[in-house]
Amino acid sequence: MAAADIRETLLELAVWMGMDRGQVAEFVRQAPPDEARAALKDLLTPLVRDPPERVLQLMDRVLGAELQAMPVTSPRALLPHPDAKAVVWQGDITTLRVDAIVNAANSDMLGCFRRNHPCIDNAIHNRAGPRLRAHLRPLMAAQGHPEPTGSARLTPGFMLPSGHILHTVGPIVQRLIDGCPPEAQARQLAGCYESCLDLAWASGLRSVAFCCISTGVFGYPQEAAAHVALSTVRRWLAVPAHAEAVDYVVFNVFLDRDRDIYRRLLPEYFPEGAGPPPRALCA
Template sequence: MQYETLGEARKRELLQYLAEYLIEESELHGRALPPVAAEVVRDGLTSAAAEKLWLAFRSLANVRPSWPAPAEFLAAQDELLQGLIAEAGIATLADTTASPVDPRLRLWRGDITTLAVDAIVNAANSGMTGCWAPLHYCIDNAIHTFAGVQLRAACAKAMAAQGHPEPTAQAKVTDGYNLPARRVIHTVGPIADGRPTDTHRRQLAECYRACLDAAAAAGLSSIAFCCISTGVFGFPQKEAASIAVASVRRWLNEHPDIPMTVVFNVFSETDESLYRPLLGL
């Protein structure tokens, strides 16, 4: 996949087409528009700033059901998303920092949607079809946004076949679509609400093991973990980091014949400060 940056004119052309398509699609199905998309309609697509068109497109994609999309739409969406990822800058394993005490483990602070590894881990909810809140700040929203509408469709198909919500501490593998990562491994972490129990701690450790099992079964050799359950699910960050590193090291020690490089991806300075001593950095 070739990631090439877009000129401003081309970016705006794609955004205008995509926003217009999704607005017309929503109106055709009698669905209310997210506020920012409604503003674009009121003010006119041709006069809207590119940033406003991006927010309209993203919010509409966030709430779009897993309907089939025409090839023209997918081509425009893919060109836009790959261009935005290229503009943000793609990171590789060479950009991550190896642990001096365990070279199998690495740390990287940045946007996981720009990381080119075999798989990134998505902290999903039990519905498994992404975050449906327009423009929400969670990692589930970000991954689905930059992977494209194909990811929700794939997840919806898997969930329809399963026939029930996803249990906590399992793992499902999908393609990465427009992401630099080849695969996305989705796992539902425990909802601790700031007061983790022993069951929550066990479930969080099982999330890491299930994702590693899934990666190994898929023949992958590198995986990047987000900080599972530490967002809206409320698992305290410090304890979650300790469980994450201990669980991963235990799995690696139990599977010495499976080559696996594990990146702990953090986004905030706080999380970075928690992982650095755990990794001997």
């Protein structure tokens, strides 16, 4: 990644935002490349309007250089055997080379506007670049209402190694009944997985990487969410036309606890032979 590209992009963006050119130029001149890159991300994340095309082009150069330099994982090589339809992988979903990764989005569908917020929505928008928000903004304005829970929307991946992004809005769990979310929210979560797979199928996408939708700040218990994810994907792939159209699904996890849950449950839902699925924790 060329430090000059970062400095030029930061200066162009800051001046467009109305900052003092002289002060910004002095900061750009003195700041180490990592500090300048962090400042660039901090300016882009909360933007409520899209930067001009010149800034977008400069960001393409910055992100393109970062993409060339970062390690990328092709999950097909991780499958336990050639006929396997599912695999668990722990790591940064923005480094996966698949046809589509799944973003656990909010209902505004414009990404996270909070600087350094550790949500996957923020991570995906930061890596894909500002063209993603610029692409979504007119679509959501034309729609005229927030994205419904359980639905999915497809966009290009822009500067990600994945070709596309499937954005879905998971349920927000505010109360548990005997340790489980209400049944309506379990159906909504299942709908997220079904909607993403249906849209991938309709769009000719053959590999999909799911994040742990609705866990974390959305409050869905991790193990209960894993049962919903695995059972829904297994049921969807049981349709012969679906199994022929989709090569494999990645269950991407970031936390060690999610890794342990998925590694324990995956063989029960995706055994090499056929068999009834296990009873879900919240059934």
